[in-house]
Amino acid sequence: MSPLPLPRAKYAVNAIKKKVNDKNPHVALYALEVMESVVKNCGQTVHDEVANKQTMEELKEILKKSSSNRKKCMCPLLYPLWRQVETSVRSKILYLIQAWAHAFRNEPKYKVVQDTYQIMKVEGHVFPEFKESDAMFAAERAPDWVDAEECHRCRVQFGVVTRKHHCRACGQIFCGKCSSKYSTIPKFGIEKEVRVCEPCYEHLNKSVPFVVGFFACDSRDIEGGSREDVELAP
Ligand SMILES: [Zn+2]
Ligand SMILES: [Zn+2]
Numbered sequence: 001m002s003p004l005p006l007p008r009a010k011y012a013v014n015a016i017k018k019k020v021n022d023k024n025p026h027v028a029l030y031a032l033e034v035m036e037s038v039v040k041n042c043g044q045t046v047h048d049e050v051a052n053k054q055t056m057e058e059l060k061e062i063l064k065k066s067s068s069n070r071k072k073c074m075c076p077l078l079y080p081l082w083r084q085v086e087t088s089v090r091s092k093i094l095y096l097i098q099a100w101a102h103a104f105r106n107e108p109k110y111k112v113v114q115d116t117y118q119i120m121k122v123e124g125h126v127f128p129e130f131k132e133s134d135a136m137f138a139a140e141r142a143p144d145w146v147d148a149e150e151c152h153r154c155r156v157q158f159g160v161v162t163r164k165h166h167c168r169a170c171g172q173i174f175c176g177k178c179s180s181k182y183s184t185i186p187k188f189g190i191e192k193e194v195r196v197c198e199p200c201y202e203h204l205n206k207s208v209p210f211v212v213g214f215f216a217c218d219s220r221d222i223e224g225g226s227r228e229d230v231e232l233a234p
Pocket of ligand 2: 170172196199200201
């Protein structure tokens with residue numbers, strides 16, 4: 001999938017990081033899941049924000065923080081659950097660093113993730129068991145979105161009535177009619193149904209394998225709606 005525009009990627013990642021630092025481990029855990037999903041679905045500008053030294057340091061910092069830094073749960077009934085969630089936060093961070101190190105292993109510019117992972121292993125951090133099958137987004141990268149004044153398929157001119165839409169699979173630009181189908185795109189790690197053009201739909205759904213059932217944010221909210229509105233501006 002094509003990247004979120006840079007300012008939005010920065011904004012999104014910073015907002016998520018703030019939540020990852022929340023005193024409440026339930027909030028932190030949820031934010032980590034959102035972060036996982038955004039990294040999977042929202043492309044290179046988000047990768048740039050996450051797979052860098054600063055974010056790696058911040059995640060390590062959270063691991064270091066003793067649980068005393070987090071808000072204490074005073075309820076004797078909920079306390080064990082609370083502790084359990086704190087443990088989950090830590091293992092989620094380890095899981096993510098490991099998964100990202102794997103996913104970005106062929107990207108020299110994200111080498112810091114690999115390095116962080118290796119150093120942490122040496123430092124004695126115990127990473128959860130890694131399965132290639134959870135390895136999130138495939139190395140294959142979605143094409144960049146093109147811009148044009150007419151539909152790539154039927155050649156209708158775009159304007160106030162005929163809006164521009166991008167096929168998430170091929171990155172080409174289409175009118176609504178020529179891109180009215182939605183599909184998952186497993187090879188790009190896109191597990192939600194996103195807008196695709198007719199030919200890509202046919203192609204993708206000839207041999208759709210299973211959809212891995214892990215958490216995904218509503219990429220259509222992030223990707224679709226307002227982005228197209230932004231593009232529509234004359
Ligand atoms: Zn068309
Ligand atoms: Zn297409």
